[in-house]
Amino acid sequence: MALLSRLERFNARHPWSHNDFYGRWVARQVAGARHVLDVGCGTGNLIDLLRSRAVSVTGLEPDPATARVAAARFAGDEGVVIEQAGFEQRDRDRRWDAITLVAVLHHLPLAETLRELHESLSPGGRLVVIGCYREASPGDFLVSTAAVAANPLMGLVKHPARARSLPVQMTAPTAPPRETVAEIRAQAAAALPGARIRRRLFWRYSLVYDRP
Template sequence: MALLSYLNEFNRRHPWSHNDHYGRWVAGQVVASGARHVLDVGCGTGNLVALLRRRGATVTGLEPDPATAHTVAERFTDDPAVTIVQTGFAGRDPHRRWDAVTLVAVLHHLPLAPTLRELRGCLTPGGRLVVVGCYREAGSADLLASLLAVAANPIMGLVKHPARADAPPLHMTAPTADPQETLAEIRAAAARELPGARIRRRLFWRYTLVYDAPTGGSR
């Protein structure tokens, strides 16, 4: 217990974002698909939006928290290729389709199967869905991955945030929720709603999902 307490304090003093850690990977997946118009669901303070813009994408960001939505809108106020809408996923334009849709640590806040189904409908033919998600730990494989993450987390903290911090940065203050579905349950739901989706367990309590919509015909 003393060791865990020490690690928690150390991690608090050297904060870094597990979600931003996968930002470059997400942006790379989007660019590789050839997407031009991207929907970022739960865009937060806009770190992924900035990565996507640097790669030439036009981005619509959805952010339900009023203060955060105001902050990210101000961040991109001079960029006409970025549109920030203060709303959650349910408040998106229901008639709009995007070349790519991204969600980072957002899906576990939403009902899994219905949301996957709706996300599929948000894509243009050939469009790509990219998810970095959280899952509920269950079983020995999850325990092993968690132990590896616990060991690596302080090392990453020293590398990414060597200076001691008194408080977490703004982009790490969003409300959190414990995931309800296990990785096996997420895989099963994706198999039903997103045939062909590619799911991988990742380090730091995350998984990734990539789904490419059919290029033509009915979905």
């Protein structure tokens, strides 16, 4: 327990975003998509990567303060629209070539949201999710042990100086994940047949689905 406590204090002094770690990977998965929807866009770090690959990017962010930061960041960029809204408030008549969600899906009702994500994709469109899951299996805890060991090393590389506060992109509201990887796989098999799901490092999983 003392070791874990020391690790927590060290990680707090050298914070870095586990979500941003996967940003470039997500952007590569949707390369070639013309119109992209980023659900729960935060301050816009992923949009910044998507912008050079797409004609337009729409970011939905329900948290008012975070949405204001993103809107100011892309003010004047006609290819980016930031809406202070959740996924349930999207334009339901519009379809997207690609939809991305990073650390967002666990905030939403899983089965219903997966079905609606499918319907929000254009035929041939791609859904890319980096999500959070509830640890339950031996495999989960094995990957978590590796992440605990790697996390402080990444913190030193990405944020070598001691931080006085969290970076702004890490201040959006959070919530603990409810579903296990097994539960996510089962729901995805029903709503998104053929979706590819992998457990990832740093307490994340990836889901990639191509709508026929």
